[in-house]
Amino acid sequence: MPPVKPRSSAPLYAQIRQLIVAALAAGEWRPGDALPSEAALAARFGASAGTVRRALDELTAAHIVERRQGSGTFVATHAAxxxxxxxxxxxxxxxxxxxxxxxxxxxxxxxxxxxxxxxxxxxxxxxxxxxxxxxxxxxxxxxxxxxxxxxxxxxxxxxxxxxxxxxxxxxxxxxxxxxxxxxxxxxxxxxxxxxxxxxxxxxxxxxxxxxxxxxxxxxxxxxxxxxxxxxxxxxxxxxxxx
Amino acid sequence: MPPVKPRSSAPLYAQIRQLIVAALAAGEWRPGDALPSEAALAARFGASAGTVRRALDELTAAHIVERRQGSGTFVATHAAxxxxxxxxxxxxxxxxxxxxxxxxxxxxxxxxxxxxxxxxxxxxxxxxxxxxxxxxxxxxxxxxxxxxxxxxxxxxxxxxxxxxxxxxxxxxxxxxxxxxxxxxxxxxxxxxxxxxxxxxxxxxxxxxxxxxxxxxxxxxxxxxxxxxxxxxxxxxxxxxxx
DNA sequence: CAGTGGTCTAGACCACCAT
DNA sequence: TGGTGGTCTAGACCACTGC
CATH class of the missing domain: 3.40.1410.10 (Chorismate lyase-like)
Known part of the structure; x- marks a missing residue:
């Protein structure tokens, strides 16, 4: 998965959100799996933790991922x-x-x-x-x-x-x-x-x-x-x- | 309107959100009015701009206020x-x-x-x-x-x-x-x-x-x-x- | 105890709007 | 041109989880 294009017009957090959804669509993480930590995702996408956090905020609101304080961020599942x-x-x-x-x-x-x-x-x-x-x-x-x-x-x-x-x-x-x-x-x-x-x-x-x-x-x-x-x-x- | 209690258990941004709603309920700003700028609200509540911004983010999502880049934040109105x-x-x-x-x-x-x-x-x-x-x-x-x-x-x-x-x-x-x-x-x-x-x-x-x-x-x-x-x-x- | 997400700050820079 | 919201960063500290 490549890092984010710096010159694109869309905000960085939106690009990161879309990249995460694309990874989910590609099956990189399955429902119920833990995503990498926010720090790891920040490193992967070459962005700050706050920007990754905003992308995850939106994915949480859309019930695409689920956060558990202390444990991590998980792919939402209808089995929950x-x-x-x-x-x-x-x-x-x-x-x-x-x-x-x-x-x-x-x-x-x-x-x-x-x-x-x-x-x-x-x-x-x-x-x-x-x-x-x-x-x-x-x-x-x-x-x-x-x-x-x-x-x-x-x-x-x-x-x-x-x-x-x-x-x-x-x-x-x-x-x-x-x-x-x-x-x-x-x-x-x-x-x-x-x-x-x-x-x-x-x-x-x-x-x-x-x-x-x-x-x-x-x-x-x-x-x-x-x-x-x-x-x-x-x-x-x-x-x-x- | 008093500043925020520092020792309360609820997060600061949630307290600020509630204080803004209370001010709206009290009629301090009417539908269609502009709220004070984020910087002014930060000063009023004794919080950083980022924290006020988060409170306004939630009020925006609830359609209680409406933001217009470059102009300000306005009380939502059914006349819009x-x-x-x-x-x-x-x-x-x-x-x-x-x-x-x-x-x-x-x-x-x-x-x-x-x-x-x-x-x-x-x-x-x-x-x-x-x-x-x-x-x-x-x-x-x-x-x-x-x-x-x-x-x-x-x-x-x-x-x-x-x-x-x-x-x-x-x-x-x-x-x-x-x-x-x-x-x-x-x-x-x-x-x-x-x-x-x-x-x-x-x-x-x-x-x-x-x-x-x-x-x-x-x-x-x-x-x-x-x-x-x-x-x-x-x-x-x-x-x-x- | 180490690692995670949750809160809060301070500041920089940009995009947009009004005047 | 000045003021507004929008984005992004870096870092501190806290709360919670699981080992």
Whole structure:
């Protein structure tokens, strides 16, 4: 990894931030690994400790790395307890409790036009389609359908999913080297179709919260399209606005 | 305003951040005003420029102040073009366009139990209730109902609202000195009642996105409860997850 | 105890804005 | 041209972790 170009227009801390992300994308450090110390990174990039620190500050804010005073700086991982439901904003109206997962299907299909467009693939390229149901208190609350580009997820089968105890994002990390960094969601209210109503245990036509999520890995590359239908009678989608 | 306590346990930059927020809450600087320069604030708080800068960094991230290189640091205001729709995440599926406002009512009522609880009032205390409709392309898309503690909004009437060209949050700032800093929202899908359906031009039972928002002013004091029903056929609620 | 991140300082230089 | 925020440095000291 070369040192930083001195004549570039972008601030040094931004260049260092990008170089660290590039190293993460290249797999130099894996989720959960410790990064070199701030002093070591400063030496590597030929910058002062304060400048490296600023780059790490921003990566910490973006949940790309995680700092632990006294121990070091670590690559963020969806396996960490805090990150478990980082992207699932559905919470119970009363006291929270976890979800039980039920896999409905996992198969290789050809990307439809809209799936391909979202994932920047060509229509008809192979994608893996997963369908699942999440239950809370023995009742179905989320019907999820998601698509992944097959070339990054070769070998993902129902058996692999069933055998994995953690979240899907943790599985993507450990088994496929794909770490999701951020996501964009589009929410709408829709009416349950007869099929979705049956799966979620509601009447056809009942209102459901539709959540379409596009998740990105390092370098803003879209890697997962997800369409969820949330039953929001006893749960709600929680959001904070700044 | 006294200088910072040297022996306190919280970091100096956090104390300075809180002192600045307290000064904002006390009205020392109003939205749109320039704060003293970083050097002047450093002198006032008896800290170095770097420490004051860190406090301002955090206030900038929270959209409480806004920096302009070469000019100074300014108190954030909802009147600024960028902040216009900071809390309204509903965007059109195609090209964006603005909203037209229609006031349905503004009256003084007694707080119901849930409204009072959200605003930390006692049940029956006077609140101002506002109801409006937002239109896009001549079609109603948002039915809004909101409640404000009367003691902070004395004199808020339909005429005042109709006469104000900007957003409600800008009006709250200029006429009542209440600046909203952040908000929490709870989203669900609900079925339109006959009344709401008529106002939004949909069938009774049609799915609507219900958005309950609690907005806070400086010091995390809740100042507005808002319940919106969004018609999401040609619009969606956009969210970014980090 | 050594090594790590967390805080705080002092100062230099640059980029931008207003006048 | 003077004042403002933006970047970058060098170094001191503290708090915490793990051996």
């Amino acid at each position: 307890p805090r990150q478990q439901f980082r992207f699932l904003r559905l919470v119970a109206d009363d006291a929270a409790s976890g979800f039980a997962r039920q896999l409905l299907g996992c198969r290789r299909v050809r990307a439809s036009a809209d799936v391909a467009h979202a994932l920047t693939l060509r229509t008809g390229e192979p994608v893996i389609e997963v369908r699942r149901l999440l239950h809370r208190r023995e009742r179905p609350v989320v019907l999820d359908e998601l698509w992944l580009p097959e070339r990054h997820f070769e070998g993902l089968t129902a058996e692999v999913i069933e055998a994995h105890p953690g979240t899907l994002y943790a599985l993507f990390e450990t088994s496929f080297g794909v770490h999701m960094v951020r996501a964009e969601e589009k929410l709408r209210a829709v009416a349950a179709t007869p099929q979705t109503a049956a799966l979620l245990g509601v009447q056809a036509g009942a209102p459901l919260l539709s959540v379409e999520r596009l998740a990105y890995t390092y370098g803003d590359r879209p890697m997962e399209l997800r369409r969820g239908l949330y039953h929001t009678d006893a749960d709600h989608y929680r959001n904070e606005l700044n | 073009p960028r902040q216009q729709f900071r809390f309204l995440r509903l965007v059109a599926d195609d090209a964006a366009s603005g909203f037209a406002r229609q006031l349905l009512g503004c009256r003084r009522v007694r707080a119901s139990a849930d409204v009072a609880h959200a605003l930390t009032l006692r049940t029956g205390e006077p609140v101002i209730e506002v109801r409006r409709l937002l239109h896009r392309r001549e079609r109603p898309v948002v039915l809004d109902e909101l409640w404000l503690p009367e003691r902070h909004f004395e004199g808020l009437t339909a005429e005042v609202i109709e006469a104000h060209p900007g957003t409600l949050y800008a009006l709250f700032e200029t006429s009542f000195g209440v600046h909203m800093v952040r908000a929490e929202e709870k989203l669900r899908a609900v079925a339109a009642t006959p009344q709401t359906a008529a106002l939004l031009g949909v069938q009774a039972g049609a799915p609507l996105l219900s958005v309950e928002r609690l907005a806070y002013t400086y010091g995390d004091r809740p100042m507005e409860l808002r319940r919106g029903l969004y018609h999401t056929d040609a619009d969606h609620y956009r969210n970014e997850l980090n």
